[in-house]
Amino acid sequence: MTERVLVDSALRYFLAVVRYGSINKASVQLHVAPSAVSRQIARLEAELGSQLFERTKTGMRLSASGELLADHARKARLEALRVVNEITGLEGIQKGMVRIASIEGLATYFLPQLISRFRERYSGIHFELIACSNSNVTRRVQEGVADIGLTLTPPPMRGIRVEKRIMAPVHAVMSIDHPLASKRQVTLAQLAGYPLGLPQENTNLRNLFDIACSRQGLLIEPVLVSNYVNALIAFSASGGGVTLFGELSVRHHSYRERLAVLPVKDREMSSRTIEVQTLAGRTLPKGVAAFLEMLCQELD
Incomplete structure (x- = not known):
């Protein structure tokens, strides 16, 4: 049926x-x-x-x-x-499907480990995890093809319920052997003296970086540009340079023990938020609601 x-x-x-x-x-x-x-x-x-x-x-x-x-x-x-x-x-809590749309940074390691932990308790719940751009996350939730969306600093959107919003400041990610690794935090001016790997232009993080550099009069040319999160993190872990990501994007990464993750002291870099979205007015299936509760607790 x-x-x-x-x-x-x-x-x-x-x-x-x-x-x-x-x-x-x-x-x-x-x-x-x-x-x-x-x-x-x-x-x-x-x-x-x-x-x-x-x-x-x-x-x-x-x-x-x-x-x-x-x-x-x-x-x-x-x-x-x-x-x-x-x-x-x-359905119920025994069986069902949870469909998630998320930005790539959170879909790479954070969400897979959370899904794994959830299925230890509810093994009958299956998942679909789609990594896509900010705007596509919200669109998939609006169209009902995703139950839960995770996106960065989105504008208010019609038909969207915000289940959780947390601050998600940008961090500098580098090898533990990097000259800056022992510091408590870094500035963009300090990073300007070292090779940098960055996401492509017109992504949320790159836009914030470009705005911050423009405001401070900094001219920083990345030595590596990629649309692949793992490539940038591997570049940093191997000592190639510094990259920029939210802490959640690297918290459960396989390279985590080889990385120093430092807050970037800057207005734009500190203003990002992560938003958890569902479709407004919808009664969520029990499996989706249970995973959503676990997700929001983890973000706390």
Whole structure:
């Protein structure tokens, strides 16, 4: 049994068009003819007396009415799935699925070790962990394809419930043999004298770094730029230079014993936050709620 028994076909087809942006793409995912999808959308628009999509050259874009219906339909689908799973005995705290979207830094070591600890107690709970950008974390939660999202310093977003927000200052990560490793904290001016490995431009951390350097008149060119967290941490652990990450990103890293992790004394570097997100107005399945509670306690 699936949530389909409790969710109208028209709403399922509507959500597929919302997600994939076109009737043809939605029909492929639904394994039905495009004409069937078109009929269901037309039926919804006729019954509601409102246009749900704006038809453009690039695809289907939600109208204001469509946005309202999409919010309702996503919550209805998730609630139907929760109810069906409880009825069939596949939910509860014994079995179920927890879908997480997270920035890469937290998805690399912090979340896997937390999932491992959780499954020692609840071995029937399965997980899906997707690493993606800040904006995609929130989008996946809004669309109902992720139960929990972990992101950095996001702007307020419609339809999002903030379950937890903590300060997540940036730290300098270096080998324990580095000349700065014995200090209690470091400044960007001090780091300017050493090789630096940084994330790519337009990431949250890199934007903060560039703003801070601009404010202080510092010209720092990284010797290594990468979109891969492990590459930057391995670079530092091997003595290649310093990189910048939040403490949680390296807390459980396999190289942790070879690393010194020092706070960066700077306004921008200290202002980051980690936010735990869920879909507003949704009743979480018991397995998801239990993991969320453990996650928030760990962040405390």
